[in-house]
Amino acid sequence: MLESMTGYASHKGDALGHSWTWDLRSVNAKGLDLRLRLPDWIEGLEPALRAALSKALARGSVNLSLRIQRNEEQSTLSVNAGQLAAVLGAIKAAEAQAADAGVALAPSKASDLLGLRGMMETTSEDTDTKALLTALMAEVPALLESFTAMRQQEGQALQTVLLDQLAQIDALTSQAATAAEARRAESADALRSNLARVLENTEGADETRVAQELAILAVKADVMEELDRLRAHVEAARGLIAQGSPVGRKLDFLMQEFNREANTLCSKAQSVDLTRIGLDLKAVIDQMREQVQNVE
Known part of the structure; x- marks a missing residue:
């Protein structure tokens, strides 16, 4: 199952005369970026948390904060x-000075002082910071489990969207193949017509050489290789999605290949129908690439 890089979890706990609140959240990032806001008086807390997060997560901009306070009954x-x-001392000095001046001061009350x-x-x-550290770290697995569960829930919805977009790309590739086949006959007629026009208006032209040059142009305009690679990319993407996270980087690279083939298809189209299909492909691929950015 895919896992999204977007997630959130919080947890409250108390022990050893303290109470605390965990807050863990993340968004997408190229790598794993950990940002921790922790009390600095608990020795060993930050390295222990960094190790736990690095082991559980592969990608994402992750923010973890811990707010901790001492319970009132412990103070x-x-x-x-x-x-x-x-x-x-100040009161005694003031009373002495007032007595010298013949002034009587009212006695001070304890409540006033x-x-x-x-x-x-x-x-x-x-x-005991060591005991507190142990108590805090004991809660980290549950916090990460809740956090991962949300990321997996987001990932499941993301997986549905990606598979639907792959189905659209697959269908558009089939439409492109049909349009390319229909264009083939037109291209052949155009090639013969161009060859005849060149020979009629060029003295001493080598008919074989001209035919070869036109054939090369026809080969360059052929889009079957691009369509075959698009189909292969669709199957590769489906395989990665079935494999489950972490596959975000691989999917991101595959989206670049999808885009490359769609661009080439558009540049070779030479027909309104094939150009339209190529542009539709580019639109779906761009939408899919945006979604892939969230896959861990």
Whole structure:
């Protein structure tokens, strides 16, 4: 089954006093481009994730982000001892200065002091980053499974579209063969007529040589080789699709060959019907090439 390079998956988890959210998404790219946004305080997390993603994916511009936070119950409030000492010293100095001036100050309340900026601070238990790393990496297979499932779902729809486009190319190739056969008789008549016209208006012309030159032109205008190669490319593409991903690069190369044959067909057409078919072929091939860009 084909796999698309477009996909998305998310997952939430919690352990060891932390909760987190994974976000994994990708779009098409020529190769595998990994972009990770991770907490930098968990040692070994990034290389472990890069290895897991590289093993599971072959192509795509992949963005993985991890948002992690400590649970509130793991944190406690405590008084900043240094700040408290500084405030108490300032209060004592202010009371002494006020007493010298004959002014009595109201006593300070504990609630007033605790409400001052910087008086309270949050303290947390030390985090075992190795254990947290193990907990996080244990969720990666499930995240990748969900992500791959979506890419495969997209790939299945993509496969249906590609097979339909190959059927159109196959049908247009058959139409081109019919049009080319019909053109053959007309070409033969035109060749004889041209040969007679040349001989009538040229003195001392070598009839055999002129006939050879016209025959060479006729061979150059023949499109059967291009049609045979188009049929071969159709079968090759169907085989690759049946093989399943990763075949995106091979299909992309094959689309270049499809386009080359369609261009040659149009340049050799020399008839309205064959030109129309060639242009229809180019249109379908171009549409198919756009779809192939998403195949891993």
